[in-house]
Amino acid sequence: MTTDNITLLREYLALYGSELRTWPDAARHFWAGARRHPECAALMEAERRFERLLADRQLQLPEGGLAERIILAAQPRPPEASWATAQQRPAAIAACLALGFLLGFGVLSSTPSPLPPSQQTLSVALADDMGTLR
Amino acid sequence: MPKMQRQTQMPGKNSPPARVIPLFSGSAATLRPAGEGVDDATLLAGIVSGDHAAFAALVRRHTVRFYRLAYRFTGRRAEAEDIVQDAFLKLWERPGMWQPDKQAAFTTWFYRIIVNLCLDQAKKKRPLPLENDGEHIEDEREAKEEEMIAREKERLLETQIALLPDRQRAALNLCFYEGLSNQEAATAMGVHLKALQSLLMRAKTTLKERLKFMISE
Numbered sequence: 074m075t076t077d078n079i080t081l082l083r084e085y086l087a088l089y090g091s092e093l094r095t096w097p098d099a100a101r102h103f104w105a106g107a108r109r110h111p112e113c114a115a116l117m118e119a120e121r122r123f124e125r126l127l128a129d130r131q132l133q134l135p136e137g138g139l140a141e142r143i144i145l146a147a148q149p150r151p152p153e154a155s156w157a158t159a160q161q162r163p164a165a166i167a168a169c170l171a172l173g174f175l176l177g178f179g180v181l182s183s184t185p186s187p188l189p190p191s192q193q194t195l196s197v198a199l200a201d202d203m204g205t206l207r
Numbered sequence: 208m209p210k211m212q213r214q215t216q217m218p219g220k221n222s223p224p225a226r227v228i229p230l231f232s233g234s235a236a237t238l239r240p241a242g243e244g245v246d247d248a249t250l251l252a253g254i255v256s257g258d259h260a261a262f263a264a265l266v267r268r269h270t271v272r273f274y275r276l277a278y279r280f281t282g283r284r285a286e287a288e289d290i291v292q293d294a295f296l297k298l299w300e301r302p303g304m305w306q307p308d309k310q311a312a313f314t315t316w317f318y319r320i321i322v323n324l325c326l327d328q329a330k331k332k333r334p335l336p337l338e339n340d341g342e343h344i345e346d347e348r349e350a351k352e353e354e355m356i357a358r359e360k361e362r363l364l365e366t367q368i369a370l371l372p373d374r375q376r377a378a379l380n381l382c383f384y385e386g387l388s389n390q391e392a393a394t395a396m397g398v399h400l401k402a403l404q405s406l407l408m409r410a411k412t413t414l415k416e417r418l419k420f421m422i423s424e
Contacts, residue, residue, distance in 0.1 A: 087408040088389060095388070122422050123415055127383060130368070131361055132275060133284045135291075140270040143292045147266075147299040149259040 078103075082113055091120040247313040255302040262299050269314065270295075272385075273321050279380040280325040282369055290324045311394070318387070318395035322377050329373045360421060367417045375410035382407055 085100045093101055107113040245264065253261025270291060277287035294317065298304060305316065368376060374396070381392035382403075393403035415422065 084408070087411045088404050090383065119422065123411075123418075124383070126360075126364065126418060126421055127414075129361065130279075130364055130384075132278060135271070135274045135278075135284060135288050139274065139288055139291065140267045143266050143270065143295045144259075144263045146292060147259070147262055147296055149257070 078107060079112060079116070082107060082116055086116060086120045091117060091124055248307060251302070251305050251307065251313060254299065255305070262295075265313075266295055269317070272314070273317060276318065276321050276380055276385055277325055279384050280322075280376060281328060282365060286328060290321060290328065294320045294324055312391075315387075315391050315394050318381065318385070319397055322381070322396055325377065326373055363421065364418065367414055371410050371413060375406045375413070378403055378406035379410040379414075 081103065085096065085103070089096045089100060093104060096104065104113075108117070245261075247265065247268075250261040250265040250268075254265065273294065274287055274291045277290040278284060281287050281290070297320070298317075304320075305313070368379070371379065377396060378392060381387045381395055382389065385392075387395065389403055389407070390400055392407075393400045396403060396406075398406075
């Protein structure tokens, strides 16, 4: 067993672990030839001990009802407004534009007063003041 | 080695689009059986159209799996629960995040959401190894010697894993504890396969070195 092969085996073990069924075909083929070498077998055994150690890691389970809390926190969305569906939307926009045009036209075409209301009030006030002074 | 139980895979790019099936019209209790025979793709299509029962079924199906990853990363139950809740609520509020044409499997894609949230959390503060670190020595004196040794081993293991760089820890959690293949883990982390393999190798090499006195026993 060459040093390169040992290095390769170390790499396979690090990448795929000790479960051969998860190894790619090329790696499994390599292992078939390497497994009889004591050094390779020792590496595999060391990997299994390492994985047993990792598997001893404790997992603290979530408090009961985590999923239900998440579901409750996600409020149902209100249904989409039905007055303007994709088909109706252009017609609704056109109607709004037409109404705006008509209203604007009506304002512009109405007869304007000679003076704006504020100026009318000012004129009356000035006339009153002049009368008082006289 | 604990292995993730494989769930129904999402259809890939060549699969037909999922049908939207209303799953319910009733209380949450009646929803449980409804979601059981439905695959993730169908549930996600339901979520996009605002089907709350589809969301409930997806949450019930996957919460523990994603919690496990978050807990392995943060080492804190409350933080892990918050991360899982945030991730699912994001999916509910912005279901457009999920694009079935671009992602291969819901679980792989959602692992990525969880990993990113974990990494964001880790940037804010370093995780502490164990919640039980501050327990009183008197309590331990009362425990049996074997139990104390076992707990000390667990503490050492947790500490050494917590000391790994964040991305190495994520790679280890995904590949070893969740049982993802290297390629799936790379997708979940948003990195190339070679980068994932490098992270994984460095994580395991470091741990083997630091824990060799425990491995050789």
